[in-house]
Amino acid sequence: MKAKFLALALALAFGLALSAPQAFAQNYPTRAITVVVPYAAGGNTDVVGRIVAEHMSKVLGQQLVIENVAGAGGTTGSARAAKAEPNGYTILVGQMGTHAASVGLYPKLAYDPVNDFEHVSQLSDTPIAVLVRKNFPAQTLSELITMVKADPNKFNNGHGGVGSTSHVSCMFFASLIGARSPMVAYQGSGPALNDIVSGQYD
Numbered sequence: 636m637k638a639k640f641l642a643l644a645l646a647l648a649f650g651l652a653l654s655a656p657q658a659f660a661q662n663y664p665t666r667a668i669t670v671v672v673p674y675a676a677g678g679n680t681d682v683v684g685r686i687v688a689e690h691m692s693k694v695l696g697q698q699l700v701i702e703n704v705a706g707a708g709g710t711t712g713s714a715r716a717a718k719a720e721p722n723g724y725t726i727l728v729g730q731m732g733t734h735a736a737s738v739g740l741y742p743k744l745a746y747d748p749v750n751d752f753e754h755v756s757q758l759s760d761t762p763i764a765v766l767v768r769k770n771f772p773a774q775t776l777s778e779l780i781t782m783v784k785a786d787p788n789k790f791n792n793g794h795g796g797v798g799s800t801s802h803v804s805c806m807f808f809a810s811l812i813g814a815r816s817p818m819v820a821y822q823g824s825g826p827a828l829n830d831i832v833s834g835q836y837d
Contacts, residue, residue: 787814
């Protein structure tokens, strides 16, 4: 059951959503398109969004401008995209965190993940990995689990914001091992990765 949940979470990750459908004229697009990435630059969602935007720009013959709108586990940027004029000039790079986990984690969510967007395409599946700082005392996964279970409050756990894929994955991992460490929320996985490399958290 847990494996199926994880597979479903990964399958839902990184869907591309567009504001409400419109009957577009033959000459669309006639100007630049804004691509809202609801996380800080440098994380998975941002990297995927930039790769796709670069290709789309060549195909459409118009510039696609990345707008990183980080905060609240991706819901700030998603809300901004949901309120944009439904004319095809604002695209959101959504994912499992912004369009699935957010519903259960944010009771006053400022958008409806189903009705406020029109799904365009799934962009990628992203593998999830467990990482530790370079000088962490555990050398194997089983050693890590043993240490965390022995003293859960000793080791802190970073993620890309409440509701993000990395946050849900951390919660899932904690449920599998039966121990939850204190969590450090970032405005995206990019900043979180920078800080684990520099040893700011475990």
